[in-house]
Amino acid sequence: MILAAIDIGSNAARLLIMEASEYKDGTTDYTKLNLLRIPLRLGFDVFESGTISPERKKRLIDTIKAYKLLMDIYQVQAYKACATSAMRDASNGAEILKEIKEQTGVTVNIITGQEEANVIYETHIAENLSTGKSYMYVDVGGGSTEVTLFANNQIVFKESFNIGTIRLLHNKVTDEQWDHMKWYIKTHVKDYQPVEAIGSGGNINKIFSISKRKEGKPLPLDLLKDYHKELSYSTVEERQHIYHFRSDRADVIVPALQIYISIMRWAGAHEIYVPKIGLADGLIKILYKEMSDK
8 A cells, every 4th residue: 555644844844655565464564665855944934924925835835736746656545644833823824725725636634733742653653662661752843842751551641832943943932831841841751760762853863863873772862962062053054064964954953952952851861762753654654544444
């Protein structure tokens, strides 16, 4: 079964095309056929003016047209398309999604922060983890951060916070919002020590990549602090030159590290694992389950 997921985030829009097949032992194999990412940066408009500009709207619609063509070429049998924080906050978000439907035939649903956390859980990270430990899953996006705590093979909480990299770049996060996230995490994690962190999102994946760590090995909190300090002292242009970051990665990576470091400190987590997973992976798994249950 060939399936696709479109994730329209505050920083970029992604298309993931996967082949899902059931193995003889009943497990499902997921093979990635294509992954595309277009840096639309919708949050730059929304978190400043509350609306998506005509120029970015056109780029978004053109992107979905291209994604639809690719899905047709790959003979995708079913898809899910979701929009997150920027579209949630945009006053013209619903109107744009209507235009996308009219021009491309693609139905995009705006999902809440809680639904986003639920989808991320569907990546089944917890399945292969030790039942005797507590794990905190942190997904940092452009507009929001989703945090899920697993303990004793159960979900303790799933929470979405309106603190994201683009909001931070635009000074749209208040001290009260930081204080609330700090209080929430410290309060809800204190009975589940020790905690190990699991991170997802393009920024933590990029840090993992430049760290040259072996697959499956965690990043220590102290290393994240070192990278944060080093990158904070350099300009966006210097980050692009030294680390070969794309321009749309070079500016958001510092606020992303700030969020990961803060959450890990409050939770008492000394290291973070970085499996290559995200919202689109969760959408694919939910879709496969829905298709299989039919």
